[in-house]
Amino acid sequence: MHTADPLHSATRISTADEAVIRTLYLEHGGPLLGFALRLTGGDRAWAEDVVQETLLRAWRHPEALDPGRGSVRGWLCTVARNVVIDVGRARRARPPETGDAVLATVPDEGAEAEFDRAVLAWDVADAMAALSPEHRAVLLETYYRGSSVADAAKTLGVPEGTVKSRTYYALRALRVALEERGLVP
Incomplete structure (x- = not known):
């Protein structure tokens, strides 16, 4: 009153x-x-x-x-x-x-999207950890470091055809690991 x-x-x-x-x-x-x-x-x-x-x-x-x-x-x-x-x-x-000042600390939509990306990155890193060392290494070289097939083959010390086939099977294994975590429909 x-x-x-x-x-x-x-x-x-x-x-x-x-x-x-x-x-x-x-x-x-x-x-x-x-x-x-x-x-x-x-x-x-x-x-x-x-x-x-x-x-x-x-x-x-x-x-x-x-x-x-x-x-x-x-x-x-x-x-x-x-x-x-x-x-x-x-x-x-x-x-x-609490007053209005507390509301200023609540993340806005941009911060929320950034947080969601960070959580997704952690989930993907966890799924990557479930892969074999060979599959993990080929995905790191080709997708995360952006190496060409030829450069990845030199870095990993394997033939280019092996890089291609390992990449194919590594992506399939990663998809299964992500599905197990509920991240892929």
Whole structure:
């Protein structure tokens, strides 16, 4: 409830009490709101809640409103200050509330796609690890390093025909390994 009018409180009050609170609000509401705004660092909604809670406490403790006990506005300001302190303590005692700043840390779609690519790369690396060393080596040379069949044959020390056949069977084995992991339909 973000209204400075204490009469919107869920608590039922009598007509006489309503008149007292309305008079308090008319006489002290503006200065009390200004004081509460300074206490809350300019948070108007919180300041309005502080004013409402302060006037509710005044209604609950009518003896404090006796001018013979001192300044009513002074008492209201002290109550408002205590309300702000109580809220501050309560906020420190529980986990912090999340605001819009937390949303800035949520990855956007581009970051999500990048994350998906990273997970896929890990899955493919895991599937590659399941291949024989010969199949793994030929796929690394031909697909990941981009070597031609002739260059792969020189690097691996095998004939070009062997590179071609190993590549064919390595791709089939890789497909099976990926299917086992649920990555290929």
